[in-house]
Amino acid sequence: MSDAEGLDALSLSYKKVNKEISNVIIGQDEVIKAVLISILSNGHCLLIGVPGLAKTLLVNTVAQVIDLSYNRVQFTPDLMPSDIVGSEILGEDRSFKFLKGPVFSNIILADEINRTPPKTQAALLEAMQEKVVTVGGKSYPLPSPFFVLATQNPIEQEGTYPLPEAQLDRFMFNVTLSYPSFRDEIEVVKSTTTNTRPELHKVLTAEQILYFQRLIRNVPITDHVLEYAVSLSAKTRPGTELATPQVNKYLSWGAGPRASQYLVLGAKCHAAISGKYSPDIEDVQAVAMQILRHRVVRNYKAEAEGLSADDIIRSLF
Template identity: 45%
Template sequence: MNIEDKEQPFKRAALKITEVKEEVQRFIVGQEEIVEGVLWSILAGGHTLLEGLPGLGKTMLVRTLSDVMDLSFSRIQFTPDLMPTDITGTMVMKQSRDDQHPFIFHQGPLFHHLVLADEINRSTPKTQSALLEAMAENTVTVVGETMIVDKPFFVLATQNPIDLEGTYPLPEAQVDRFMCKILVSYPTKSELKQIIQRTTGTDDIVLEKKLNKAELLNIQGLVKEIMVTDEMIDFAIDLIDATHSNSERTTDRIKQYVEFGSGPRGLQHVILMAKARALTQGRYHVSMGDLKKVAPLVLRHRMILNFEGEAMSVGTDELILEMIDYVQKGDSR
């Protein structure tokens, strides 16, 4: 098999994903980079944290993706009184004809392909942590019984900025389970005009299904086959190392403002998401551009600022961009 034949499945997959993106953007105004980032995460088998002010279309984006990709969908509205069993499900008693009372498991909303955890930081840490097992192991354990969550399985959580009243910071262990954190910005004036035109008129947009479960699982398998050279792996390792303030090869601002950097899971997610981006562009290999593009999405929630960094309102994205430039220049020396 020659190289062109080997690349054909990847090119077909890229066309499929392009169709998905175009169909989503028939309904979602703007947010092209946000849609791309979410798709990269899904193709790489990861979970996504969307952060932005209320009313910016985060929930609508997730629901639209589930429709276009023909995935079963559930929405969990996180509130302060939400209990863990409201998410995972619980054992309920069922009376039988022979007057027995067996317990059966009533599945919670986690047992769907795409789970929208809406305003996840409105609930208590105990309830937030109920997602951990499902996100990490694709299983749910209730009363000692473990159930498998059907694949593909994705959690797309929306979050309001922490400085809004009535929110709870996500536990660090759970934040690390998210492959990427995507910031949803306010729309431009032209985008606001399009939103009004699409949502206040009489025309209804009917979305077409462009992908199915089997095709998505196949594309996820192709993502893992994308080639990564040792040079690209070394660059990614240098990026992760540079997120730590005690590293010998990092910027002065990271040494000054960062308390904790990324762990090995961050490295895995950088590589996987870079592979997904390469596939969406019809390439069979990861480039430096892929790594540089996905690094801010993967690392921004894994770099924890110290007290001085918080007090100075240092932007994590700024630190990451400086770090990428520093590491790249170091490799060229």
């Protein structure tokens, strides 16, 4: 299959997956798109929203539509690293055996990741970055493909451990879920207060996802679009030559080179699922907000004036 035929197949598969998920998740089209782009780009996704917006249901549905193994880990203050990665136990033959934890799965739902101490967060984040787990001096590779879809509740901040910037940087996307519109909420209530349950069909296999991940990296990108993506990241860095006056005034820290890499990969994937063979500037802008918002740090002036990270990023377009 040529790359062009592969991209046509990717666009078609994306539409099928989207249609299946939309049978269960109503009115969250942008969120579904972001989760699927992060999976196809081999990235991880952080979903932030108040309780009851179907964050967990969305991840569950994605795992059912894509033929992948799936585990959910509920993060709590007493969760230990071994509860995620596994531990060594003494077997009947008096030798140590490694008992694999829930992280040995294709899709991990890290529910309320900010409710567990940094030591436990770090155990998952090492797995996200290295795609291996080290226990007792031995390394165990994780299954491929491997994605972490983490959720966070922005309201209750007591008893939480916010993820440090360096760890947030490992998530390709930071997706904010909003309340559904009035019409969408009527549809949600209609479909969830009866005994009928939509039947989901598996659309993609692990092999197809791995093929599409390689294919997306092969998508050609013109120099001016690549330079636009890199300049968008560079503009967020206060005190540097490309920084805008607003960035110098309101940001204390900007996005690193990983943001530029994800902007290019995200734009390639966004173009591919939209039926295009090469990304343009609109594709970069389509993914920029969700890639940059957790990689910039506002200063006290921005907070005092009520300026959000999204407002500052929007000014760079």
